[in-house]
Every structure is written in C-alpha cells, then in structure tokens.
Amino acid sequence: MSQELLVTPLHALHIEMGAKMVPFAGYDMPVQYALGVRKEHIHCRESAGLFDVSHMGQLRLHGEDAAKVIESLVPVDIIDLPAGKQRYAFFTNEQGGILDDLMVTNFGDHLFVVVNAACKDQDIAHIQAHLPENVTMEIIEDRALLALQGPKAAAVLARLNPAVSDMVFMDAAKVELLGVECLVSRSGYTGEDGYEISVPANNAEELARELLGQDEVEWIGLGARDSLRLECGLCLYGHDIDSTTTPVEGSLLWGISKPRRADGERAGGFPGADIILEQIKTKDVVRKRIGLVGKSKAPVREGSKLFDVDDNEIGIVTSGTFGPTKGAPVAMGYVQTDLAVIGTEIFAEVRGKKLPMTVEKMPFVPQNYYRG
Numbered sequence: 001m002s003q004e005l006l007v008t009p010l011h012a013l014h015i016e017m018g019a020k021m022v023p024f025a026g027y028d029m030p031v032q033y034a035l036g037v038r039k040e041h042i043h044c045r046e047s048a049g050l051f052d053v054s055h056m057g058q059l060r061l062h063g064e065d066a067a068k069v070i071e072s073l074v075p076v077d078i079i080d081l082p083a084g085k086q087r088y089a090f091f092t093n094e095q096g097g098i099l100d101d102l103m104v105t106n107f108g109d110h111l112f113v114v115v116n117a118a119c120k121d122q123d124i125a126h127i128q129a130h131l132p133e134n135v136t137m138e139i140i141e142d143r144a145l146l147a148l149q150g151p152k153a154a155a156v157l158a159r160l161n162p163a164v165s166d167m168v169f170m171d172a173a174k175v176e177l178l179g180v181e182c183l184v185s186r187s188g189y190t191g192e193d194g195y196e197i198s199v200p201a202n203n204a205e206e207l208a209r210e211l212l213g214q215d216e217v218e219w220i221g222l223g224a225r226d227s228l229r230l231e232c233g234l235c236l237y238g239h240d241i242d243s244t245t246t247p248v249e250g251s252l253l254w255g256i257s258k259p260r261r262a263d264g265e266r267a268g269g270f271p272g273a274d275i276i277l278e279q280i281k282t283k284d285v286v287r288k289r290i291g292l293v294g295k296s297k298a299p300v301r302e303g304s305k306l307f308d309v310d311d312n313e314i315g316i317v318t319s320g321t322f323g324p325t326k327g328a329p330v331a332m333g334y335v336q337t338d339l340a341v342i343g344t345e346i347f348a349e350v351r352g353k354k355l356p357m358t359v360e361k362m363p364f365v366p367q368n369y370y371r372g
Contacts, residue, residue, distance in 0.1 A: 075273070143200055
C-alpha cells in the first residue's frame with residue numbers, strides 16, 4: 001500500500017486557489033496554479049512570486065559546540081559564521097560525494113538549519129550521530145516556510161516591516177510580521193532578490209493571504225521553481241548533485257570555504273576531505289557539471305544522453321527545460337572534463353534525434369541578489 005502523502009500547513013489554501021497538486025518528496029505539493037508554469041516563471045522574474053517551501057526540514061542546534069558539529073560534516077566555514085548571517089553548505093561522505101545541500105544560519109543563541117525535504121530523515125540521523133553531549137538538536141515541526149522572490153519582493157515585505165529593506169543577500173534576522181516573530185533571510189532559490197520566511201504554522205495562512213493580497217504577488221508552483229533555479233545555474237539535489245558526485249565534479253568549488261582548504265587554518269576535517277582537497281589541487285576529475293543552451297526550440301530533459309561531434313557518448317543531462325527568460329532550451333549535465341569548455345558544441349539525444357547545444361557559462365540569466 002502506498003504511503004499517504006504529507007501536507008504543508010498551507011495545503012487547504014493551495015486547493016482553494018486552484019493549484020494542480022502532485023506528489024513531491026513525500027508531500028502533496030502545488031506544481032502550478034491558474035497562471036500556468038511559463039507565466040508564473042515570468043511573473044517571478046518581473047514582479048514577486050510566493051512559494052510554499054514548508055516541505056523542507058527546519059532544525060535548530062543549541063549548545064556552544066553547535067557550529068563545530070556542523071563544520072565537522074561540511075567543507076564550509078561555520079565556526080566563523082557571523083551572527084545574523086546565513087551560508088550555503090553541503091554534507092559530504094567518505095568518498096567525497098554530496099549527501100545533501102543545506103542552508104545554515106547563525107541566530108546568535110542557536111544555529112538554524114534548513115535541509116531538503118527528500119533528505120530530511122537521513123540528514124537528521126546524520127547530524128544526530130555526530131552530536132556531543134553539550135549540543136542538542138530540535139526538529140521544528142510547528143513552522144511553515146515561505147519564499148517571496150522577485151524584484152518587487154523587498155517593496156512588498158517592507159510594507160509589513162520596513163526593517164527587511166536594510167537586509168542584504170544572506171542576511172538573516174528575527175522579524176515581526178503581522179505581530180508574529182518570523183525568521184527571515186534575504187535569500188532564495190530563483191536567482192532573484194527575495195526572502196525566505198519561517199513562520200509559525202498557525203500564522204502561515206494569514207501571512208500568505210496578506211502577501212497574496214498585494215498587487216505584485218502571485219503564487220508560484222514547483223514547475224516554475226524548477227525553471228527559475230535552472231536558468232540561474234542552481235543545482236537540484238538528487239539530480240545535478242548526489243552522493244556519487246564530488247563538489248569539484250559538481251562545479252561547486254565556490255562553496256568550499258578558504259579556511260577548510262589545504263592551505264586554510266582549519267584545513268580538512270570533514271568526510272571525504274582527502275579526496276576533495278586532492279581534486280582541488282590536481283584538478284583531476286573525469287567529469288564536470290556544465291551548462292548547455294539549445295539551438296532549437298525543443299527542450300532537452302533529464303536523462304537525455306549527450307554526444308560529441310564524432311557521435312561518441314560523452315555524458316548525460318541531469319536537469320533540462322525551456323528557459324522562458326533565456327528564450328531557449330537550457331540544461332545542466334555531466335560530460336568528460338576535456339569537453340567541459342565554454343563554446344563546445346554537444347548533441348543531446350531527444351526521441352532519436354541529436355539536437356545541437358552549446359556549453360555556456362552559468363547562470364544562463366543574471367542573478368539579481370541584493371548586495372547593498
């Protein structure tokens with residue numbers, strides 16, 4: 001018998017708004033609303049889109065060694081993460097593969113961690129297995145998570161609390177919205193400026209309705225979330241990165257902090273460090289994650305095989321769609337390292353046809369994070 005799908009605190013509101021619901025990471029989630037995926041995508045790029053991301057895992061770590069615990073599991077500087085700041089990180093395994101990617105925020109008296117929905121249980125177990133006696137982990141079950149994204153997101157949220165205007169990309173703060181304390185970060189998964197808002201579950205619907213009541217705001221589903229993040233070169237865990245890909249293969253070197261590299265003051269000390277640091281030093285990897293832009297209008301989907309000009313199979317597509325802002329098919333995938341060069345022509349097999357694509361620098365459309 002199939003397991004019953006979980007629902008977020010905003011499930012009834014999605015149904016009321018006419019959302020098309022689909023199973024995603026064990027949850028019944030909205031894939032699109034009446035606008036449709038393409039219009040939702042464009043609306044988020046031009047105005048402000050509201051996303052329900054309450055399916056993701058929210059955790060709090062308390063105790064003076066909390067940062068030390070997380071830092072022992074990721075190749076990222078967590079110990080020196082300033083209060084009021086957030087950082088992108090990824091758990092690694094002994095082979096240097098990526099177990100999940102996550103966001104870590106220092107709220108001063110605790111660390112706030114957000115993990116992917118599909119990896120929630122394994123991530124919790126992974127952290128739990130490494131907790132010393134002086135650190136406790138709290139699994140947050142009573143909060144929803146909303147993302148307000150797009151060039152008009154700041155103006156919209158500032159109507160509820162002007163303090164959010166002063167935040168810059170990767171800032172985080174406790175902010176009162178509609179009289180309720182929320183945890184707000186200026187970040188997101190669209191490449192646009194915007195905020196992620198952790199709100200008590202009982203107050204989530206009131207906040208969502210208030211935001212949707214603003215002229216600039218529309219609900220955005222998982223369909224447009226996928227095309228938005230792909231155009232901006234952001235990985236989807238389980239597709240573009242997984243336990244068999246290292247951060248070096250995944251072109252995520254920017255995510256490995258200087259203090260944790262071979263010449264840093266806290267070099268290594270995370271699972272798979274020897275393998276990852278050796279790959280950084282020698283640049284010796286067999287495959288690399290690349291961005292591809294199609295020359296025809298046909299989208300190239302995940303799983304499509306990739307070929308070189310001589311018809312040799314050289315890799316596979318891990319994410320692909322038509323990019324409404326780019327105006328062309330966009331994809332990510334892995335190819336032999338010698339072919340991961342900007343400008344290389346590569347062919348993707350779609351229904352028996354070989355469609356030409358070009359290796360392009362990511363992001364495919366500019367990221368518009370607000371850095372002050």
